[in-house]
Amino acid sequence: MRSTFMGLETARRGMFAQQTALYVTGNNISNANTDGYSRQRVNLTQTLTYPGVGMNRPQTPGQLGTGVVASSIQRIRDEFVDSRYRGENNKLGYYSTKADTLSRMEEILNEPTEEGLAASLSEFWNSLQILGSSPNESGARESVLAQANALADTFNYMSTSLETIMEDLKLSTKANVDTINSIATQINEINRQISEVEPHGDLPNNLYDERDKLVDELSALVNIKVTKEKTGGNASILAEGVYKIEILGSSGNSLGVLVDKNSLTTGPTQVSTSADYKSIIFGSSTVALNDFSMGELKANMEALTDKYPAMIENLDNMAYTLVKEFNKIHSDGDDLNGDQGSPFFNDLTTATGAAKSISVAITDPTKIAAAADGTSEGNGDNAYSLAGVMTKNLTDFTTSTIGTTGNFQSFYAGVIASLGVQTKESNVLTNNTLTLLDSVNTQRQSVSSVSLDEEMTDMIKFQHAYNASARMITMIDETLDKIVNGLGVGGR
Template structure:
């Protein structure tokens, strides 16, 4: 026989369940602007019907419902969209960092412009042209010296500025890995909290949101794979469990960085000084937990860290460094050394007003660092007569008056063709130079052209990945984000349901009042 108070219990359950839904709606509204928050809903379930199937069940027409209960409070999230977003975020992290590195280099090179190295060299050739017409003119000689100083200082400035940006990139690598270690630590701590709650049958939705937000941030630095492990105990079937995270390396192999038992720490292993900000330094490997696992830079998972390392430079020794900035610095050194070598060899063929022969720029013994070290020779700085504009001596052993042929020959240095690392200067013969082909001028034009192509590609890929990431994020937000209009609608719906349950309780109470207080009073 069913209970006399069964109607009260059904109404009470309805009120409490609708009240829970109202509280959850209020929680959604309160977190409408919280980063990473996913809207939540109460999963309504019918309670066990009466009577249960048994031999001694009461003979009534059928089972009767006993009300409703809040089965669980679940967040609304699409894991497939999360995976898509993290893949696009990973690409965006790589290309955004690459684009920033290229943009900084373009700002420094400043080509084409009225202030770049190309303009300084053009004015230098023009000054030599003027000197060839007026070889004894003091003003023309002073102009050549000043234009030569400008060329040397342009090389010095470019080298110094690029090294400074490279140093900053080294600091970014260190800072980025510190951020990664902090994220991994927080994910591991959230795993510990989640595995302490789920076995009790609860869903720690807010902890899930915090963890997923951290994984989103981590995906910008590395390409990661997320796997779930059940917490055990009385965890619900829809419980998300513990995250185990692995790096997806370039060769497809996986490296675990977060497990159910803890997390790993990253460190960079730069050579030379042990400091990635060393100008001669380079990244030889990334290490996880000290020396237990070493990942070479060309195998590192795609993302922001990989892009930073490719810009900063990596290799196995100081003579074998690969990278966007090291390559440009090396090419500038080659250009500066080749220019200096050819110009000096031609200059030594001529004679100054005092009959002296010598170099215009200080001789350098090494190609490496040439762009930073190039400068006008002290003898030219001290005496303009040492500029060798003449191609012959007069009877007094001085530069032939009116002879500016060597100055004219110096203007042709920019057009000397280099073949297989050999340049031929009439009167000198083949000279070995680090540039393998073309001319000094075309070599620099090639560097600027390649930089422009790199910049266009990086900007194009950055735009494409931004567009894709934004598209996926919009789809993800359409599923998970809080809509205030929808929540207000739900609030009204649950409020009316609560009122109806309360009215039902009142109706049953009135009925019971009639039974309890009104029956048995006939005739009184």
């Protein structure tokens, strides 16, 4: 026979369960603007029915419900959407960083403008053409020297500025590595805390959120794979466990484990770079940069070891070739005093560093060998030959390290065009990836973010359920009062 007081316990459980739901709703509303917060919900579960199965069970029309309990408080996340978000975030980190480094290079080269190298070359050649037609005019000779110095300064400035940015890229790369190691340490510590909480049956939702926020930050730096490892003990079936994070290679292969169960006591695997920044050291393994997957770290290292050195090398080869060919032709002519031409530019022994060190050797305008060898000082044929260096095929040069067909102008135009294509491609891919990331993030927020409208609706729903349970207690109390005080008084 069921107890007369059975309904009180059922109503009490209803009040407590709805009260818990109201508390969780209030917490969601409080964290509506908290970065990285995932909305939570109470999972309500029916309690055991009455009567249970047994030989001495009372005969009743059927099993009666005994109420409800708040079995767990679960955060709402979509693991598949999280994985997609991190993949797109990794691509965005790579393409945006690549676009930024190339844009900074474009700013230094400053083409096509009147301050660029192409303009300096053109003005230098034009001054030589004018000198060829007016070899005796001091103004024409001084103009050649001024334009030559301006050209050398432009080479110097570009090379030095590119090297300065390379030093900045080294600092950025070091910052990337330090951030990776710092995030890994934080995730490892959160993993440790989770492994201590979950075996007791609790769900540390705040730790889950904090860990996922760090994983999102890490995904922008390197390509990662996240898997879950159970903690054991009396852990809930909803427990997420310890994150195992692996860094992936260019073909999607695992390069090694950053954090997992084994690192809870030993600490995460440390990441560093080689001295030449051409490889990444991951624990005891060394991975070539080409075998590394996307992310900000790879983009910075590629710019540091490929894009910027290649541009500096192009400038060096141009400067070296210019000095050698120009000096040779200049030495074949005679200056205004009838003497054989001396080196116009200070000689260079190697192409390496030529752009940074190119300088004009002549300071006296009369020393410019504008005349052809053996002619009068009023002759300007050699000046025309010097001006022809710009349009002369590079394969016809006596000394050329550029190793291509065409002339100075076409070679440099090709270098600038290639840079422009790479920058445009990076910007397009950045915008495309950003669009995809925004789309995935919208899906993610639709699942995990707090909607104040929904929470207000839930609050009213739980409030009415709480009030109804309280009203049920009042009703049962009135019934019991009638039984206790109203029955058995007949005939008094």
